[in-house]
Amino acid sequence: MALDPVQLATFQAVVEHGSFDAAARALHVTPSAVSQRIKALEQVVGQVLVRRARPCEPTAAGRSLVRLGGQVALLEREALDAARGGLSGHARTRVAVVVNADSLAGWFLPALTALPDVVFELHTDDEGHTAELLRAGTVMAAVTAERVAVQGCRVERLGAMRYLAVAAPTGHAAWFTGRDPAAAFATAPMIRFNRKDTLQHRFVRTVTRRDIDPPTHFVPASASFTEAIRLGFGWGLVPEGVARADIAAGRLVDLTPGRHLDVPLYWQYWRLESAVLAALTAAVRATAAVALR
Incomplete structure (x- = not known):
């Protein structure tokens, strides 16, 4: 039926x-x-x-x-717009996208300027969990760390976000100067975005080959996260572009010069012949090619 x-x-x-x-x-x-x-x-x-x-x-x-309903609504809107010669009144196509917070605060928003007639509903989550909203049908596309396509979706590799481990000069002097890295990371206060955020732990394992459980602050906003590090609350991983500017200005210190953590990012979106999704994908692809490694 x-x-x-x-x-x-x-x-x-x-x-x-x-x-x-x-x-x-x-x-x-x-x-x-x-x-x-x-x-x-x-x-x-x-x-x-x-x-x-x-x-x-x-x-x-x-x-x-949920996903089927969203797809039908999107295609109906595009068909109606085409039938009216591109004049669909004041109604605009709404596109829901989920993006990790660092991408949203950094490179992602400029991509959306290529679609001025689209209304965006943006969600944020950890890059390792953004695909969950795609599976649930809540969003049409996602910037995600998952390289395996969600059922009914296409996936494209965008590049990698590079992170540097940094601390304020006072924190570097108090917690890291003259100390063995394994001992320093085990006791130095850490800053995490939220409990889903495992970047700091992943990085420390690459440096010390150990798991750590130091005192931890949770700061769930990209700008505030970096500001908390500048203020000396603890150390954390910051996107390379932001970190290098602060290091050059003397506001932050690179804890492990020459070492970094690269997080591969992928663009997953509904497998749908939609002009809006195709245009959005092209814009995201072009912006990521410049901004990501």
């Missing part, structure tokens, strides 16, 4: 807006109509698709339909 496009669009609205009432307002129908459509869709699929919570979330069975 074919899926009803109205029911599918209603399901998409419930997931996007987080409740039956909010979806009803967005669709200009009653909450009862939304409920009836979702129940009818669940009967067709034979599975519960929406977890009735606050906010409403798709079940495991519903996730594939």
